[in-house]
Amino acid sequence: MVKRCGLAGLVVALALAGPARAEGEQITWTVYEAPPFMMAEGEERNTGIFDRIRRLLTARLTEYSQSTLTVPFPRILTSLKQGAEWCFVGGVRTPEREGFAVFSRPVAMFYPLRIVVRAENRARFEALGPLSLRNLLTEHRALRTSMLRNRAIAPGIDALFRQYPPGQTHSEFGEAFRMLLNDRLDYLVEFSSSAAYHARLLGAPDAFVGFPFAEENPEPVFARVMCAGTPWGREVVARIDAVLAAERASPAYREIVEAWAAEADLPRIRAVYDTFLASD
Incomplete structure (x- = not known):
């Protein structure tokens, strides 16, 4: 009886340990x-x-x-x-x-970071002088932008967006570039590879241009x-x-x-x- 109880206890222990070990070996x-x-x-x-x-x-x-x-x-x-x-x-x-x-x-x-605008608006943004995201978010708030919800871009950029939140947010990258292409946004803060890819995806490979800006991370x-x-x-x-x-x-x-x-x-x-x- 003692041996039988001991064996039963071992079976129960293995049954309890088995699923936990299997879960630990899974990556989702x-x-x-x-x-x-x-x-x-x-x-x-x-x-x-x-x-x-x-x-x-x-x-x-x-x-x-x-x-x-x-x-x-x-x-x-x-x-x-x-x-x-x-x-x-x-x-x-x-x-x-x-x-x-x-x-x-x-x-x-993620590198390099740019202020991305429609190519037809190049002169408009060049006229603003050396670009600064802080200035865009404070002195030029009429210019529309958006940010991806819960995104972390870079510490200095994230701090500016927390201090001066844009008027809208988006849930996926393609949505933001479609809004930019369709004149529902004036600019995005984005990485150049992402801008180039989405321009091609939207069938307009030359649609966007990217500008360096003051807060851009050098690293x-x-x-x-x-x-x-x-x-x-x-x-x-x-x-x-x-x-x-x-x-x-x-x-x-x-x-x-x-x-x-x-x-x-x-x-x-x-x-x-x-x-x-x-x-x-």
């Missing part, structure tokens, strides 16, 4: 439509910069079963705050997000893998960091980082790649 990758970084739809599906990095990580992290879930970015943040054991390729590390998430070393870079903003800030998340990020340490210096990985970049921006991206490799 979250994605949404944000080309050219993530392409969740259409003929170019899974060919974005972060998509290709996610596929590389998936191929290396063979000890985990893995799945992909398409959800809006605000829900990704909300779910991570609630403890969902998800990961997202492309998160920007901020003090607020470090309260509920853990971040890998950089996987790619790139690094994108990272963002996972739940739990013991599970820390373990997954440690494994991801090991993969990145082995892969990031390779020509194949450099090709991923440079994918979709405007030709004119490649020298600047290549010039800061060593900084990218040295960052943790």
Whole structure:
């Protein structure tokens, strides 16, 4: 009887431990439509910069079963705050997000940042002199812009948008560029690769021009893998960091980082790649 009870107890313990261990070996990758970084739809599906990095990580992290879930970015943040054991390729590390998430070393870079306007409005913005986002948001508030909800671009830019919130927000990148093209916005603060991609997608490759501005970060903003800030998340990020340490210096990985970049921006991206490799 004692042996039988002991065996029953062992069976119960294994039954309880089994699901927890299975859950710990699962990675749910979250994605949404944000080309050219993530392409969740259409003929170019899974060919974005972060998509290709996610596929590389998936191929290396063979000890985990893995799945992909398409959800809006605000829900990704909300779910991570609630403890969902998800990961997202492309998160920007901020003090607020470090309260509920853990971040890998950089996987790619957002660079360079521009004030993007319709090409037909080039002279109008050139007449404003050296551009400053602060001036646009304060002295030229009649000029319409929008920001992606819950987005982190760069600390100085984020602070300006918090202090002087634009009149509207958008939920996905394509929506904002359609509004800009259709004269429902006057400018966007965006990365040049994103502007070039959406112009092409909208069938108007020469529709937009990008201007440097005073608050533009001289250094790139690094994108990272963002996972739940739990013991599970820390373990997954440690494994991801090991993969990145082995892969990031390779020509194949450099090709991923440079994918979709405007030709004119490649020298600047290549010039800061060593900084990218040295960052943790």
